[in-house]
Amino acid sequence: VQQVTVRPQVDGRIDKVLFVEGQPVKRGDVLVQIDPRPFLVALHQAQGALARDKAQLETNQANLKRYEGLKAQNLVAGQQVEEIAGQVGQFEGAVKIDQAQIENAQLQLDYTQVKAPLDGIAGVRQVDAGNLVRQTDANGIVVITQIDPAAVFFTLPQDQLASVAQALARGDVPVEAYSRDGATRLATGKLAVLDNQVNQATATLRLKALVPNADRVLWPNAFVKARMLVETHKDAIVIPLVAIQRGPQGAYVYAVGPDNTAQMKPITIALTTGDVAVVGKGLSGGEKLITEGQNQVRPGGRVQPVVPGAAPAAPGRPAGPDRRRRGPEAEQGSGAPPAVRPESGQTRPRGPATGPTASNQPAAP
Template sequence: MIACFQPVTRGIAAAACVLLILATAGCAKKAEKPKGRPPALVVTAAATQQDVPVQLRAIGTMEASESVVVRTQISGELVRVAFREGQDVSKGQLLFQLDPRSYQAALRKAEAALARNRSIMANSARDYERYSQLVREGIVTQEQAEGFRTRSESAAADVAADQAAVDNAREQLGYCTITAPISGRLGVLAVNRGNVVKANETVLVTINKVSPIHASFTIPEKELPEIKRRMAAGKVAVQAELAGNSGTEQGVVSFLDNTVDPTTGTIRLKALFDNPGKQLWPGQFINLSITLEIRKNAVVVPGQAVQTSQKGQFVFVVKPDATAEIRPVTVGPAARGMSVVLTGLKPGEQVVIDGQMRVVPGGKVEIKQPEKPAPPRAGQPEPAVKSGTVGASAR
């Protein structure tokens, strides 16, 4: 009996094991729930409302308001240099002295010739007067008297020529002393004492007037109407940023060129700065800005919040339920790290400034603290910038 029921018992046990395994697997499947997409970690910032100055920015080159290359007007030996390189000089201040001896001799010679011919002219005049009297008395003929008149006139002409020679010699002697034609800063001394210089050829030194000073720069031609309108209304203020964040200098637009460069689509302007502390220097590159207008109550967001797609620019707005909404926006001028939003956004709305690649429209987001403080702060507007050399943002 026992031998007959032993196979049946083993089969029942095996079937029971299979049923137990299937039941366990089924329970496990019922316990598992489908996993959803985790919230995207993002950094946000609030859209703020500020009065933003809209500025046209450009890179300019500083130029001396006056620049004179000093040359000698006569030839001779340079016997004195009366300044130090790089010093400031005033108009009329002595700079150089040439050897005057040969020019002094030439002046004395011209003065001697003048004195001789003046004596001849005086004698000729007396002779003519005497012969004129003799003609009236009938002692000599009119022709004889006319000869003395001619001699007198010739002597007078010689005196005039000698006087011109004296004036020229005196002027040449004066050129031996070279003074500063303008006030300004001296450059490098080009010729040392003891050298022989040639008239109108040898450069001695260059003087640059740096106070006031000009900045030369270009702006896109599309900004020309606005600049002309503001120049017609009054002075157009220009701000120059000093090197090393050491401050700014205030100036005004002093020149607008009469032609747009067709190859670059830009027009040249100049700004004049008083430069009392001589912080600006000729040849220096400088960042310039012209304030065109003040946008009242402009909506401003950090520039990194604005994204671009084939359909245009947009931002991710975080809604109160912690979901992200894609919002098309119209962006105005760019500020320093900021963007002015013209349409599509309201003050106070939270926009994503970091983590946009992880955001899905309509998906959940989790806000984390930024590693660095957000650049904008309410009540401290940055100027909205329009580039004057590379390009310009739309208004």
Template sequence: MSIPALAHILPRFLLLVLLCAPLVAGCSSEAEKPKAKPAAPVTVARATRKDVPIELRAIGNVEPFATVALKSRVTGMITAVRFKEGDDVAKGALLFTVDPRPFQAQLAQAQANLARDLASANNAKEQAKRYASLWQEGIVTREQYDQLQANADSLSASVASLRAAVDNAKLQLDYCFIRSPMTGRTGGLATHAGNLVKENDTALVTINQIAPLYVTFSLPEKDLATIKGRVGGRLPVQARVAGSAVAEQGTVTFLDNGVDPATGTIKVKATFANAGKTLWPGQFVNVAITLDTKKGATVVPTRAVQTGQQGEFVYVVKPDSTAEVRPVSTGPSLDGMTVIEKGVAPGDTVVTDGQVKLVPGGKVAVKGGAPS
């Protein structure tokens, strides 16, 4: 193309470029403009003020106050069982009868022997008295008197032995009637009427005393200083069976004399009246020891508290529906609520669900819980 032609076209091309430049810049700015991030859906709750009990919590095991395995003290045949399995029995209640007839015969024989020797002993004693007078008068010799006195002493000793035999026979007869040594609840029967039992052999039945009873649990050794000065009926305890709304009230009555070096815990026992028999031996229960009550504490749902590299924090929803990160200092937790010592005031709205989608200063959309 000739130079004159280029000179003719160039001004028009430059004019076209200048006219299109704003349009191109506008399109570029629209393409590079970031899109607004949608509000994150969250669930929230209000920080409230309430009295919070300060507690130590543990898992405990229910134990009977006392356990007795009844055995027969004599050998014989069971003639009667006076209760049903699982019955509540009173102290002194007759539970089993062992055939008493052989022992009644032994008692009668012992009593007869005692009566015979008692008569002989009385006669010998009187003879010794008479011979003592005759010896003083010189009518009989000292040897004769000593012989009669020795016979009287021997018969007196025999009478004492037979009295002991009678007492033993009475005791053996009494052992035929097996009674409950305490108030409690019977377990399963190990024998029935008609079976032969041996002296001090297998247990006939086991009785557990369940009112009152114990709950045994372990606490970390760091709590030892807190509780050791308050044992002996001055430290209240609650025990609750999992899934039950009823909590039994008791007191700590025993603290072991040493810390288990393998676990770093110490064994504790609490006594419960268990009048309603809510607790049962062998159960596992949730135990809570109430140490004190924190008045007017600020609490939030425990799930609102998050943990980061800088420590614990919560997301607070501000009035303009944006999220703010608040570092917090927490206290004890109870029933899904956590005490906030510092960082949140009563009435603040905290995020309890949806924190993973939040960024500081980001918009939030409340989908549930307290209004923002």
């Protein structure tokens, strides 16, 4: 969430480096010790000036009391009393200046211990012990990065703004961070910030999620894939993306009818995520869909389910009774979509393709 370049606040020579590169540091830990001797000298000088001015102030205060008594007896002129009172005021101001100089000297002395401004991980050291460092050094001493919690930045099309804003208004919006290939979930957090403007060049909106990162699986400036749960569709019909075809009239799928004939069904897609799509209209759930070789299928053409990995029946020879019974059982037990192919008398492609593939897609909540 935060990244700080640690720089010295006083100039001087580094006596000690007290942190280890790549290791955690706590807020207030001393990272570097700068030679404190010049600042001790300045502190002692300020303390000496304060003692001197305090002594003179006390002397003038005592004189002022005496002269005020003499004035009451008309033994001294009022001008002398006023002069002594002015000297008392001058030394009171001098004492305050001396106190401020002592505080400044103590602050400069404290700055000789360069401390961590936040909890985080120390980066690569930029300087070694013995070097002279200055406040104006561009690279600083070390960069400290806070990695727990981690901040994940990602963008969404501006068309999704309304749904994200509504979800955020309802409560916490979960966000999952995945590896770059999308195969491994690294951490889960929640949406923290919705940017206040849309990028005009890309028509996207920037979002920020805070993710616990105690295991340090997320690293600063690393690329991840983010998934955000905006809305839950109950009893939704979910189909694989590979089953969806596009035509002049829009999206459609091929379903296998009870008589093993291909049926073209127009559909509307409500949502696409990963390798699946949520169907808004066109399917009732439980249909057996063709997922491979759709270019070989025509509406009303006959197809025959084939379990993936099993040898297809020889041309002209129908599958035996046992094969027909095992097909649905393998389909339901393994969860893999069974393949279908044209029956005898239809043209078959040459090569390794076994023909169209169908699968039962039950309604998934």
